[in-house]
Amino acid sequence: MQKLINKRSYFLFLFITYSCIICSCKQNPEKVSRILSLSGQNKSELEKVIAYFEAENNPEKLKVAYFLIGNMEQQFSYEGEVVENFDVLFTKLDSLHQKKATLLTNSPVLNSIWDSLTTIYGYPNLSLAEKVPDYKKIKADYLINNINEAYYQWKNNPLISYLSFDDFCEYLLPYRVGTERIEPWRAKLYQAFQLQLDDKTKSDQFQMAKRINVILRENIALNHTINKYPFDMTARQMEMAKRGACKHLVNYEAMVMRANGIPVAIDEVPLWGNMDRGHHWLTIIQDKKKTFAFNAAQDPFGGLDTTPYTFAKVYRQTSTAQNVLPLYHEDIPASILNDYKKDVTSSYTKTFNINIKLNYQSGKGYKHAIICTFARRWEAQAWGNLQGNVAEFKNMGTNVVYMAMLYDGNKLLPATNPFILTNKGTIRYLYPEASLQDIVVDRKFPNSRLNTHNASSLLGGQFQVANTADFKNAQCFYTISTIPARGCDIKGPLKGNYRYIRYLAKKGEKTNLAEMEVYTVNHKQDTIKLKGQILGAPIIPTAIGTNYTNVFDGDPETYFSGVKDSVSWAGLDLGSAKKIVKIRFYPRSDTNFLIPGDVYELFMWKKDKWLPLGKQMTKTWKASFSQIPVNALLLLRNHSRGKEERIFTYDDGKQVWW
Template identity: 30%
Template sequence: MKRIILLYLLLSVLSSCSFFKDKQPELSFAMEYADSNKKELEQVLKHYANDSLKLEAAKFLIRNMPAHFFYQQGREMDSIKHILTFTDSHHYLDPKHIQKWGNYSYVDLPKIHDVQIITAEYLIENIDLAFEQWHKRPWGKYLSFHDFCEYLLPYRVGNEPLENWRKLYSATFSPLLDSIYTGSDVLEAANLVRNILKEPQFRHCTAFSLPNLGALYLIDNRFGNCRDFADLFTYVCRSIGIPCMEETNVRHYHTWNVIKDTTGMDIPFWYDTWTTFRGDTRIGDFRCGKIYRKMYALQIEEARKYVAKKRKLLYPYYKNAYLKDVSAAYYKDTLSINLKKKEKGSFVYLSFFDSRQWWSCGVTISQNGVIQFNNVESNMMYALHEYERQGYRQISYPFLFNKGKIEIFKPDTMRSKQVKLYRKYPHSDWSRYYLRQVKGASFEGSNQVDFNNKEVLFRITEESPIAYNSILLPKPVKYQYIRYQASTKQIIDLSGINLYNQGTPVHPKLISGCEPESIKPISKLQSIIDNDPLTYFTAQNPGGQVTLDLGKPKTIDQIVFFSHNDDNYIRPGDLYELFYNDGPNGWISLGRQIADTVYLEYRVPDHAYLWLRNHTRGHEEQAFYIKDRKQIFPISPWW
């Protein structure tokens, strides 16, 4: 199979030469590869014999078809798709489903190639409907035929099942757009579509590894990851004549859309968040290094790499000749670094560290020891790697790249400093949001359940800098009821409240409080006293209350409370290990510690790139460096 696809790629490269141009060897190859399905493809070409433009569109689809396929559906995959629909409006999925299906892998399922099963009826309907919407929309006159073939015409977005989706989507969404917009601004139309798709809410779930879910699933089931978000928007846009494609980073942890504007620019679009405007280049806080677009057609330059003399030495990701490097639309800086020992003509990879490993985001060829990457994201920590069959091997020290300048992080083991570490993973916007909810709240004590006679034990005047907060009271107090009272501007969003007297836990008999935000199992009042930092209680309205009933008046001298958090703070009792990166020597351990408080203390080499591992639990870890005694994470969270 690989040899067949390689031959196809070779023919495609050769067809870029004038000698082969008119003979279209890719089209002939597709016809032969279709085998018994060849007659269906011939029927399509015959159908459009008198329509030159639609004939060219049909040829475009057919000659690029051999490499497109989907995985056999049914059984386990259908079960997991069904389980996704149990994700609630807070993106919660019962852990029992994750435990059962979380390790499922689809990659060994049989592949079904489009060219061998696709029907003439399917292709003709797809082509006719795509042309209809192209000519119907006023912005269509700004879209070239070349761009039409990639942004509107394709019948698939990835490896989803082959489905008759375009007519259904057009019948569903075209009347909706027509009823609210008759203008000619494609971006305004796309923003209106964005608003239409807000209901029902798309529920985000990343618990399973699945191929593209497919248009027929997504129109009825708004569940999946960010790629599935983008797929849904692509289907809708293409069905109503809005030119749309998808882009991603090398981790594939994030995928977003681009809309082809009437100015010719590609405008990033993420339908679940902000409104897009002309000239917009935002993709949120996602750090990518370089950015790639998923194309339907073979990209000749990528194919040349694939059939190059040293193609066996190329990392498999870069052999995908259907990805196009579009970093130039986002990043303008050129990275150039000397690596004298690297031989001319060898592949060198630009990598960043995330989630316990180095991720290659770009490849180039060494030129007499000078390594150059064009259009690279600034303010990122990178390292250079080479690829061997055993995997990547680091060949440089980490370096911070910012607007053309490079700062190399070569650890100075002769000079060191004492640091305090509070996290193993950078804050996300939502984790900071939770920390802010405690500002203005107070803890109160009373021997009356209505708190008519009460004492304010402690008032929280600042945002919490960490999830775990310990309050030592000025003097011991003796009460039956302890109440957490949120401010009138904030909701209760807590993972836990623990009470102590001289270090001994004081356990409440009952807990009561205000209305919860949802009825999901993970968010209930009992979560506040279950000693699990990943369960929590979220109130429905600001100014709520939670009361702990101790059964009778008891003495306490300490209150510990936990904000709703991502569990990436230092957790007392867990085993941690800190590493620094020593370039070609890899990661060097600075020792293990069992945390006995909310931070770890280490002596670290100056100018070191560091990585803190938790050997007890969790998987979210990112590397960082120390600046002004603070942890600086150069890679933001992927969500």
């Protein structure tokens, strides 16, 4: 028997060796041959994959293998010491989850862990990591198993019988989703999630995707600290961390969806048209060329159709090169040179091709112009061909302020006035006109839905006064009846003097109060701020919330979050009974509304720079500026605090954000 086994092993060895030799001699597709020539000592692993599927005598599966190998040139992992040093982060996170610790979006516990690691190893940086090409390291077994598992799903799952070969290769087959280190994930994620789905859900692709998204939402979440981790996570790392940046969540959910037979694309806006950051999400490739876009692990399922942000450019991640980059691209910033992204902007918003004439720079010596949006500074969104002094930009999203610029290999040079591309496809240039107007501003950055959500929890909350520490027989000074969009000054109708004052959250609501100031008047009738001993409840562990002492720390950027379903309040013992004439309070917010006592400066864009129009210390929640040119693009800066600021125009007596 032993001799027979040895004999069979010998013939199997000869077969594999012979197959590899035949494979190397056979004419492979050009792209595959190129990868084999680059793969060095790992060439035999790639040849084993080709030999395996040639021996299986399934031309379509061989074509699949060719697809993966032929498109491997841009596939790589970030590896090395700078990556491995932070692996302990996932071990610590896993330990915290095992102990059922509460980890908030801005968890102090995670901040402490991160600070400890960066103190030891320094800040992790992509440029310091080793880029290891897949063709130099990937193993035959890994590729073969991935192909077999994905191909089986495609051919045996009736829910995706509509999927074309090309879409299968792009949106179900890929063995990786980013630059994570390679590890098996497909079979494990299939088994784990199929156990959590009932038969009815499994029979409907949309409902299955929706249910998977719910399961993920209950187990993984965004975290500000992990947002600093610059590397893509493996599936195992995400399962340990259960926390990550937007892209981490998207990558993991893409693996889960593909493992369970749901073809998904990864779409992104590198930069929103009216915001200084970008976003990633997932899109299901459905039957009849339909798609459904949704945010990873978020509620509700979908969300892209209600985003408050505008789409300038949207790209879809691809495995195959799109062959759209020009041969000459020295006049295009590297940040927008990626041939493995497909322009799908028109799937999300109305788009137009536009021709823009340069008027502040000559196009001589340039072949391309760059179209930019504002994100604290002008940032490149796309490039366009230049004919003389006219630039053509294709598929540009509407309701966005753009500027055409030239790139000299080092910096962007303004070449036109800023302009709005309207929903009708018309262009409105923004430049200071001779006509002047007076303006009133109350924010330096547009209000957000998160601000409104946090401030809404103040509804029904009361400011109470009393002369006993237990607030027995307390009098209501003021009840919050409208959602505060900024800080507020309130004056109560009560007469008399009181020693104790507090804010009491409505039962069942989080406190979300950032700051509270109490004022009286002296004998000269001057308004003065009162001090006292800080009181409040409950005491909140730093791991799960923020304490009531933040309400009196003088910083409107800190806040008392409180805990739902508990009596939550923050107040002062003034030491003796005082006449209370005013309360100033701040909701939990981004503090981008105007704050009394802060110094603000107004700027307008003219030709190629921001020109100052006036500076003032505000005394109220608004600021007025006189003799401001009509049709100017404006920017308001707070010199006292904060970095967020957003461009706006002043139309019909109000700020219009772009």
